[in-house]
Amino acid sequence: MKIEILAVGTEILMGDIVNTNAQYIAKRLADVGLGIYYQSVVGDNAERMKKAYEIAFNRVDLVIVTGGLGPTKDDLTKEIAADYFNKKLVLDEEAYNYIKEFFLYRNICMTNNNKKQAYFPEGAVILKNNNGTAPGCIIEEEGKILILLPGPPREMIPMLEQQVLPYLSKYQEGVLKSKVLRICGIGESTMEEKIQDIIENQNNPTIAPYAKDGEVTLRITAKASTLREAEDLILPIEEKIGRRLEGYIYGEGETSLEEVIGDLLIKNQLTIATAESCTGGLLSSRLINVPGISSVFMEGVTTYSNASKVQLLKVKDTTLKRYGAVSKETAKEMAIGVAQLGNADIGLSITGIAGPTGGTEEKPVGLIYIGLTIEGKVRVKELFFKGDRQRVRQYAVVQALCWLHRELNNRK
């Protein structure tokens, strides 16, 4: 089956936003062995959209459209689809009730143009949207399939994963099985060097590294005629990689660093408190991501000013004067102070210079200190990250979590 991904939206066409949807969909379809032949983008213009449908169905069997399902007048995707397939638009009562509930629930007034979002080409399969007001749909007609998905990634991605991929599984040839290994505390290129020979000598399973925000994932994908066969292909490669990357793999599949840490804290009945300066709450917000964390997360504080470091965390005035707010000594006292404040077993602190200003010759932008105390024992790490403010902050948080994970893991 040949597939085209068609993005609708003037904001993508004009370059206001990057078309990450096309990349996500292409990657996920490729993962399951479905072949993308074209990607295209067209603006919110009825005539050109219809023409884009025609071109697409001239060259492929399945067209996946993103965008243009909103409530406004320039959202035309369904209307043009109905026109293209010569179908009426009909109100779907279930979708309409869902949209009404969505507004009722949020205690805001539903405007009349939201009703438009409950109309679909006759006979379409409706795709529920649990994250917004725009349901998607699938239209099958004479061997041609048209799938309409909403534009916002947070609505599109769950719809693709939970409804579209299962729907398309009948078109896959053979079975594709992926296993994702989650890695932290090692850079992408260093990791790749360690396993380069394994990657190069493999084509089934394939091994694909992917780096994002200071973490690395390795996706091992096998193709076989049965699931069991595919799993049998993955296992020896996974074990081989596991030995090479010992201590760096923190999890498998759909998990996150904070989830793994949360589980370890709960299992070991260890409580934690966090103190942050330049990261401003990003560390605590990642830990609070974990359902059930409240039993071990005592508190988090953002002490950006020196005054609050002294007042809340009992960092010594003399320490701040002698070594500065960004120093090993301050990171150490912050970790100890927040553990005491929260009456926690573990205190984790971050202080640093995220930039763009505030750096000096001696303490440049990107300099980060992480303090960690576990049951009275305290240590500090000095790290340096290159990049803009956001990147420095994000990397600092990942490294703090990485370090904590390794310490917790070693207690097992």
Add this chain to the structure above:
Amino acid sequence: MKIEILAVGTEILMGDIVNTNAQYIAKRLADVGLGIYYQSVVGDNAERMKKAYEIAFNRVDLVIVTGGLGPTKDDLTKEIAADYFNKKLVLDEEAYNYIKEFFLYRNICMTNNNKKQAYFPEGAVILKNNNGTAPGCIIEEEGKILILLPGPPREMIPMLEQQVLPYLSKYQEGVLKSKVLRICGIGESTMEEKIQDIIENQNNPTIAPYAKDGEVTLRITAKASTLREAEDLILPIEEKIGRRLEGYIYGEGETSLEEVIGDLLIKNQLTIATAESCTGGLLSSRLINVPGISSVFMEGVTTYSNASKVQLLKVKDTTLKRYGAVSKETAKEMAIGVAQLGNADIGLSITGIAGPTGGTEEKPVGLIYIGLTIEGKVRVKELFFKGDRQRVRQYAVVQALCWLHRELNNRK
């Protein structure tokens, strides 16, 4: 002139990389008033590439191609272009010498297939590449223009900026000027209803709404023969929209909600402290985004557990028992408590149920209370958001910032 951007490369098509080139080129061309009508992506396949050229030139006058200029056998862009225009490929001596020098300079051996990079369709204008071995080129033929650029952004971008944009300046018609209004505290569809007649009755300037993570932007774009004229077209529309959306527009152009708030706090010499439960530090981390915020941001605390709400924020035990941690009363005491803790003029608190679990009939997932105290006066808002944990948290933070902004703005 109608323009299409065509990316060539299997790695983009399959989703291994995001097509940031298309976004960059589109944005830069739109900036100078050139109109993008389509974007498309095709793999490294001769037949499909030729077909893509045909489709493109059937609907536009100028096609900008990125990728496929490398030295390997699957780099086919120039070859297919020559074929499409029925031209021979000829060696360009100057380009050839440049490539030879490129390797000499880096002290690495030039492989024979790099010579391929010095061949171009006869009559093409060569575009120098100062950052790699792949020169680009421009082919003009019977009113059709084909511009071939290398795929790597660090080679493509300078070539576009220094050679392609100057070349295209003769095709620019007039000047395009955009103004972006940033809006919060109102949904996209409600906002659009308020200004629907303005949007509908306008085509110069055009008005384009765009929503993301609980905020909305409106882009007003005017086309005219001079910048001044374009600005004169924008002004009355901007004023008209400003009256309709009074209180919702927080800024213009490249700014953010937290930046505007930071400026207002600093200008009014008001200090702030934040207390968060389910948002876990996301609110404080947004405020800490603002350079210079340290003079007014006293501290932020994440009090996820009841114990820490009592201990740090002096929320009353009886309040938690009688009304629960997610209640108007708790939000109120959190706001007051954190203002006292941080000795701040303003206390801003968020408590709620972000999900996926923890909801009840009476207090469902998505229920959020925001508490705000400014110089002793305290109020609480109750809100509902639908969506996953991340979305609920993000919307809660945006709404808290929105509310704070409105209050600060009203003091002016």
